[in-house]
Amino acid sequence: MGQVNSKELPLAECRNGDMAIEVAACDATVPDGHLLMAGEKIHTLFLKVSALVLPLFIVLIFYLFSDPFKVIYHYKSFYPSFVVLNRDFVSTETFLHNNPHFHYDSFILGNSRSIFYEVGDWQKYISSTKCFHFDASAETLFGIYSKIKFLDANNVPLKNVLIIMDYGTLIDTYDSKGHLFIKHPLVSGKPWYAFHLEFVKAFFDLKFLIAYTDLSVSKRIKNYMVADCLLDDRPTEYNAAANEIKLAEFERIIKNNPTDYYLPRKDVFYERSAVQIYSPMAIRSEQDRMLREIKNIFMKNKTDYRIIVNPLYDQTKLNSSDLAYLIKVFGSDNVFDFSGINDITKNRYNYYEASHYRPHVARLILSDIYRNITQRERLVRSVQGEF
Numbered sequence: 333m334g335q336v337n338s339k340e341l342p343l344a345e346c347r348n349g350d351m352a353i354e355v356a357a358c359d360a361t362v363p364d365g366h367l368l369m370a371g372e373k374i375h376t377l378f379l380k381v382s383a384l385v386l387p388l389f390i391v392l393i394f395y396l397f398s399d400p401f402k403v404i405y406h407y408k409s410f411y412p413s414f415v416v417l418n419r420d421f422v423s424t425e426t427f428l429h430n431n432p433h434f435h436y437d438s439f440i441l442g443n444s445r446s447i448f449y450e451v452g453d454w455q456k457y458i459s460s461t462k463c464f465h466f467d468a469s470a471e472t473l474f475g476i477y478s479k480i481k482f483l484d485a486n487n488v489p490l491k492n493v494l495i496i497m498d499y500g501t502l503i504d505t506y507d508s509k510g511h512l513f514i515k516h517p518l519v520s521g522k523p524w525y526a527f528h529l530e531f532v533k534a535f536f537d538l539k540f541l542i543a544y545t546d547l548s549v550s551k552r553i554k555n556y557m558v559a560d561c562l563l564d565d566r567p568t569e570y571n572a573a574a575n576e577i578k579l580a581e582f583e584r585i586i587k588n589n590p591t592d593y594y595l596p597r598k599d600v601f602y603e604r605s606a607v608q609i610y611s612p613m614a615i616r617s618e619q620d621r622m623l624r625e626i627k628n629i630f631m632k633n634k635t636d637y638r639i640i641v642n643p644l645y646d647q648t649k650l651n652s653s654d655l656a657y658l659i660k661v662f663g664s665d666n667v668f669d670f671s672g673i674n675d676i677t678k679n680r681y682n683y684y685e686a687s688h689y690r691p692h693v694a695r696l697i698l699s700d701i702y703r704n705i706t707q708r709e710r711l712v713r714s715v716q717g718e719f
Contacts, residue, residue, distance in 0.1 A: 411570040420468035424516035436464040437489040442496030443471040457702040472504035477622040490633040498642040502614035643670040
């Protein structure tokens with residue numbers, strides 16, 4: 333055979349019985365033009381992939397360095413923040429950071445409505461000053477149950493506990509979804525990667541990314557950021573020792589001239605039905621298990637506890653069977669139902685908007701629940717409108 337061209341492929345040896353036959357794997361040469369075309373295609377593909385991946389990589393680096401949701405690095409205080417934070421994570425991390433110094437033994441648990449039960453007011457009725465807000469946005473029974481178990485498992489004393497709840501709290505017995513609501517992994521027992529994935533997905537939301545980038549560059553909040561609920565510019569005061577948020581500026585406006593606050597929000601306070609509406613039954617087998625385990629932990633710790641059913645603006649009253657169950661498990665002297673149509677819920681000036689009532693309402697409730705009156709007397713007073 334003649335000399336093989338350097339571009340030819342090697343020969344392959346095939347055996348058929350005792351006869352050996354040499355066959356060229358490919359006797360055709362590859363033209364230089366074909367190689368050039370293949371190289372151009374690979375180059376084009378690389379550019380397309382780079383155009384897609386590089387921006388994502390840059391955004392990811394921006395996320396890791398800026399930590400907009402404050403879930404990557406450690407912070408002594410999480411506020412102020414124009415980005416709405418995950419309150420479950422904030423509460424848990426603040427507790428872990430502060431507890432070695434403050435040695436908390438009294439806790440307020442519940443959704444965002446619980447933050448208006450100010451520790452300074454609560455301390456008037458309990459024998460402790462070591463109080464902490466262990467709240468979460470849209471808190472669930474799963475969240476409250478998991479936090480109480482977490483505290484008990486870490487031998488944290490539970491001297492006093494306030495649980496602030498409503499129908500929305502009772503219905504969920506599993507971890508929440510979404511970056512604002514998912515539970516801290518130490519509370520939920522779920523993997524960290526699943527927790528952080530929620531925040532990465534939230535950061536890559538185009539509307540949020542545009543607003544946050546704009547804020548990072550311009551250093552100021554713009555109307556569209558607030559109007560679309562992308563960022564939050566509400567003035568707040570924060571006490572890191574108690575993990576307590578106050579809307580002090582709103583209170584100042586209301587006290588100076590209520591019209592200045594309520595007139596721009598008049599459409600928020602819709603008309604309610606004059607007929608009492610009840611929530612669907614929420615407590616079933618899984619809720620029963622969690623609530624009974626909470627009660628057992630309270631008994632073990634000799635906890636002085638109170639359970640408050642929120643007076644919501646919508647005036648929906650907690651289902652009668654759910655209320656009866658709570659009284660049965662926790663006792664009539666520890667369960668307080670302020671839901672439904674009553675003097676608190678009739679008055680729009682008791683609310684910041686249609687979801688959150690103001691601190692003076694919480695003070696009124698605290699003064700009521702720490703009186704030694706029976707559930708029957710409370711129900712009579714509710715009907716008579718003495719609230």
